[in-house]
Amino acid sequence: MRGGQGAARAPVIQFTNCRILRGGALLREDLWVRGGRILDPEKLFFEERRVADEQRDCGGCILAPGFIDVQINGGFGVDFSQASEDVGSGVALVARRILSHGVTSFCPTLVTSPLEVYHKVLPQIPVKSGGPHGAGVLGVHLEGPFISREKRGAHPEAHLRSFEADAFQDLLATYGGLDNVRIVTLAPELGHSHEVIRALTALGICVSLGHSVADLGTAEEAVQSGATFITHLFNAMLPFHHRDPGIVGLLTSDRLPAGRHIFYGMIADGIHTNPAALRIAHRAHPKGLVLVTDAVPALGLGNGRHTLGQQEVEVDGLTAYVAGTSTLSGSIAPMDTCVRHFLQATGCSVECALEAASLHPAQLLGLEKRKGTLDFGADADFVVLDDSLHVRATYISGELVWQAEEARP
Amino acid sequence: MRLVILDNYDLASEWAAKYICNRIIQFRPGQDRYFTLGLPTGSTPLGCYKKLIEYHKNGDLSFKYVKTFNMDEYVGLPRNHPESYHSYMWNNFFKHIDIDPNNAHILDGNATDLQAECDAFEKKIKEAGGIDLFVGGIGPDGHIAFNEPGSSLVSRTRLKTLAMDTILANAKYFDGDLSKVPTMALTVGVGTVMDAREVMILITGAHKAFALYKAIEEGVNHMWTVSAFQQHPRTIFVCDEDATLELRVKTVKYFKEPLCIGGFPGVSDGKESAYNVGDPGSIPGSGRSSGERKTKQSER
Numbered sequence: 001m002r003g004g005q006g007a008a009r010a011p012v013i014q015f016t017n018c019r020i021l022r023g024g025a026l027l028r029e030d031l032w033v034r035g036g037r038i039l040d041p042e043k044l045f046f047e048e049r050r051v052a053d054e055q056r057d058c059g060g061c062i063l064a065p066g067f068i069d070v071q072i073n074g075g076f077g078v079d080f081s082q083a084s085e086d087v088g089s090g091v092a093l094v095a096r097r098i099l100s101h102g103v104t105s106f107c108p109t110l111v112t113s114p115l116e117v118y119h120k121v122l123p124q125i126p127v128k129s130g131g132p133h134g135a136g137v138l139g140v141h142l143e144g145p146f147i148s149r150e151k152r153g154a155h156p157e158a159h160l161r162s163f164e165a166d167a168f169q170d171l172l173a174t175y176g177g178l179d180n181v182r183i184v185t186l187a188p189e190l191g192h193s194h195e196v197i198r199a200l201t202a203l204g205i206c207v208s209l210g211h212s213v214a215d216l217g218t219a220e221e222a223v224q225s226g227a228t229f230i231t232h233l234f235n236a237m238l239p240f241h242h243r244d245p246g247i248v249g250l251l252t253s254d255r256l257p258a259g260r261h262i263f264y265g266m267i268a269d270g271i272h273t274n275p276a277a278l279r280i281a282h283r284a285h286p287k288g289l290v291l292v293t294d295a296v297p298a299l300g301l302g303n304g305r306h307t308l309g310q311q312e313v314e315v316d317g318l319t320a321y322v323a324g325t326s327t328l329s330g331s332i333a334p335m336d337t338c339v340r341h342f343l344q345a346t347g348c349s350v351e352c353a354l355e356a357a358s359l360h361p362a363q364l365l366g367l368e369k370r371k372g373t374l375d376f377g378a379d380a381d382f383v384v385l386d387d388s389l390h391v392r393a394t395y396i397s398g399e400l401v402w403q404a405e406e407a408r409p
Numbered sequence: 410m411r412l413v414i415l416d417n418y419d420l421a422s423e424w425a426a427k428y429i430c431n432r433i434i435q436f437r438p439g440q441d442r443y444f445t446l447g448l449p450t451g452s453t454p455l456g457c458y459k460k461l462i463e464y465h466k467n468g469d470l471s472f473k474y475v476k477t478f479n480m481d482e483y484v485g486l487p488r489n490h491p492e493s494y495h496s497y498m499w500n501n502f503f504k505h506i507d508i509d510p511n512n513a514h515i516l517d518g519n520a521t522d523l524q525a526e527c528d529a530f531e532k533k534i535k536e537a538g539g540i541d542l543f544v545g546g547i548g549p550d551g552h553i554a555f556n557e558p559g560s561s562l563v564s565r566t567r568l569k570t571l572a573m574d575t576i577l578a579n580a581k582y583f584d585g586d587l588s589k590v591p592t593m594a595l596t597v598g599v600g601t602v603m604d605a606r607e608v609m610i611l612i613t614g615a616h617k618a619f620a621l622y623k624a625i626e627e628g629v630n631h632m633w634t635v636s637a638f639q640q641h642p643r644t645i646f647v648c649d650e651d652a653t654l655e656l657r658v659k660t661v662k663y664f665k666e667p668l669c670i671g672g673f674p675g676v677s678d679g680k681e682s683a684y685n686v687g688d689p690g691s692i693p694g695s696g697r698s699s700g701e702r703k704t705k706q707s708e709r
Contacts, residue, residue: 030504042499046488049510 066104095134139182422456
C-alpha cells in the first residue's frame with residue numbers, strides 16, 4: 001500500500017453515476033479513489049485544489065465494500081484441510097475465483113485435522129494483500145479440533161481433541177504455532193477452555209464458539225473471557241430452549257461485557273437454516289449478523305463426489321452431504337448468492353444485507369477502519385452490483401480485478 | 410433597481426439561475442476571459458444552485474472559465490465541519506460542476522492572520538478584474554453577507570462579530586445548541602459587493618418580507634445594510650410573492666405590470682441560448698406576456 005508523497009502523485013479516479021454504501025445508507029455520491037484508498041474529494045478540492053484524473057461511469061450501479069468471508073473451507077476442487085506440497089497454489093486459486101462472488105478478503109478455514117496437517121499447511125498460508133491475483137488472505141480460521149464430539153457435524157471423530165492440563169501449550173503443539181491464524185473455533189464446555197480463550201484473545205486472535213453443547217451460562221463466561229464470535233449459529237450447537245437458550249441466547253444476553261456485542265456467522269444458503277430461523281436471529285440482533293459461506297471444495301464444481309478434510313462429500317444441486325449420510329457438509333452457495341438470499345428471506349434493507357457481508361465481518365476482526373467500509377482512508381476494496389445484487393465487477397485497492405462477461409468491452 | 414417577482418420559491422430560483430446562466434453564456438468566457446461570480450450560502454439560494462447544476466449536467470453551462478468568490482465563512486469552524494460554508498459550497502455546488510478548484514475562492518476562517526486573509530481576498534478579487542455578477546441574499550435583519558445592522562456601508566472584507574439574531578437563526582444548524590454556534594465570521598463588506606458590476610439579491614419567504622420593505626421602500630440606512638444597493642447602478646431583486654408581503658401594493662403593481670418591465674440587459678443582439686430569460690414560455694406564472702419581451706427597453 002502506497003502512502004505519503006507517492007500516493008499524492010497517484011492518479012485520482014472518480015467513480016460516477018453510482019450509489020455508494022456509506023454510513024449505513026445508499027447515497028447518490030461519487031466514489032473517489034487514489035493510491036488504493038478511498039479519497040475525500042472535498043479535501044482534494046480545497047486543500048490540494050485538484051480534480052479527478054479519470055472518471056468512470058458506473059451505469060447507475062451500487063458500489064458496496066468488498067465482501068469478507070470468514071469461513072470458507074475451500075472451493076473449485078481445492079481443500080484447505082488437505083496437506084499438500086503446494087497449499088499456496090490452492091489458496092491462490094480459490095482467492096482468484098471468489099473475486100467473481102464479490103469477495104475481496106477471506107479467512108481460509110481448516111476443519112478438524114490431524115497434527116501433521118496443521119503443521120504442514122499453516123505455514124503455507126500467510127496473510128496476504130489482495131489484488132488482481134485474488135482476494136486478500138486475512139489469516140486462517142481454525143475450526144477445531146477442540147470441539148464437542150456430539151456436535152462435530154462433518155468433522156472426523158478420530159481427530160477431535162480436548163485440552164490437556166497445560167491447555168494453551170497443548171493448543172500450540174497441536175497447531176504447531178499461531179503465526180498465520182486469525183480465528184479459532186472451539187467448544188467452551190471443554191475443560192481449561194477459559195485460559196485458552198484468554199491467551200488467544202491476548203494474542204489478538206478471534207475466538208469463536210461452535211460445535212458445542214454449551215449452555216448459556218458457559219457461553220457467557222466464554223464471552224467474558226474474550227470470545228467474540230459464534231460459528232454458524234444454530235448449526236452444531238444445542239437448539240434454542242426457552243429455559244436454556246444455549247449459545248443462541250448470546251444474541252440477547254445481558255451478561256456480556258459492557259459496550260460489546262456478540263457477532264454470529266450465518267450460512268444464508270437457504271439450506272443450512274430455515275428462513276424463519278434466519279429472521280429470528282436477524283431481528284433479535286441485526287448488528288451482529290455475519291454472512292459466511294462455509295463453502296466446501298465442491299463450491300463451483302458440479303454434482304458428484306468430492307473431498308473435504310479427511311472425508312468424502314456428495315454434491316447434489318445446491319446441497320452437499322457427508323457421503324452416505326444425511327448430515328450437511330458445508331455449503332456450496334457463493335457469497336453473493338448468500339447476500340441475495342439473506343435479503344429476500346429477511347426482507348431487510350439492501351444496506352443491511354450488504355453490511356452483513358462486509359462491515360460486520362470487518363468489525364469482528366477489528367479491521368473496520370481499513371476494510372468493510374467505503375469511508376475515507378479505507379482500502380478501496382469494493383464490488384459493483386446491479387439492483388438485484390448480482391456482481392458486475394470487483395475492485396481491490398482501486399484496481400479492477402474481475403468483471404462480468406457482459407460488462408467487458 | 411429591478412424587482413422581479415415570481416409566484417413561488419421554485420420559480421424564483423429558476424429565474425435567478427437562468428439569469429446567471431444567460432449572463433455567463435453571453436459573456437463568452439474563455440482562456441483569457443473569466444466570468445467572475447460572487448456567491449452566497451444559506452437556504453435561499455439552494456434552489457438556484459440546483460438549477461445551475463441541472464443546466465450544467467444538461468451540457469448547456471460550463472464553469473470551466475468561471476471564477477467564484479463566496480461572501481463569507483465562519484471563524485474557527487473546521488473546514489470540513491458539516492456546517493462550514495466550505496462544506497456547503499462543496500456539497501451543494503462545486504462537487505456537481507466542472508469549476509477549477511483554483512478558481513473557487515472562499516475566505517479561510519482558520520487563517521492565522523484573519524485580517525491578512527481578508528485583505529488577500531480583496532486583492533484576489535481585484536486581480537480577477539472585479540466581480541461581474543455578485544449574487545447575494547438578505548437576512549431577516551436586512552443584512553447582506555454578515556454585514557450586520559450597523560455595519561459601514563462602505564466596508565471592505567473583514568472580521569465581524571455576529572448579531573444575536575443571526576446566532577439564533579443559525580442555532581438550528583448546530584443541534585439547537587447556542588454554545589456551538591460560531592460567533593464570528595469573515596465577510597465581504599458592503600463596499601466590496603457595491604464594487605461589483607451587477608448585483609442580484611435573492612429574497613424568498615414571508616420572514617424576509619419586512620427586511621425587503623426596509624431595503625427598498627425606506628432610505629439607505631446602515632441598520633438595513635441591503636438598502637445600500639439603492640445606490641448601485643445595476644441591482645436586481647428576485648423574490649417570490651411571500652417576500653413582497655410588506656411592500657406597498659403600489660410598488661408591487663409597478664414592478665409586476667407588463668408596461669413597466671425593466672430592460673433585459675444582455676438580451677440585446679438576438680443571440681439565443683436555451684435558457685434565454687427573454688423566452689416567455691420558460692417562465693410560467695411570472696405574469697409577463699410575450700409581446701413586451703421583444704421590445705428593447707431601457708434600464709430602470
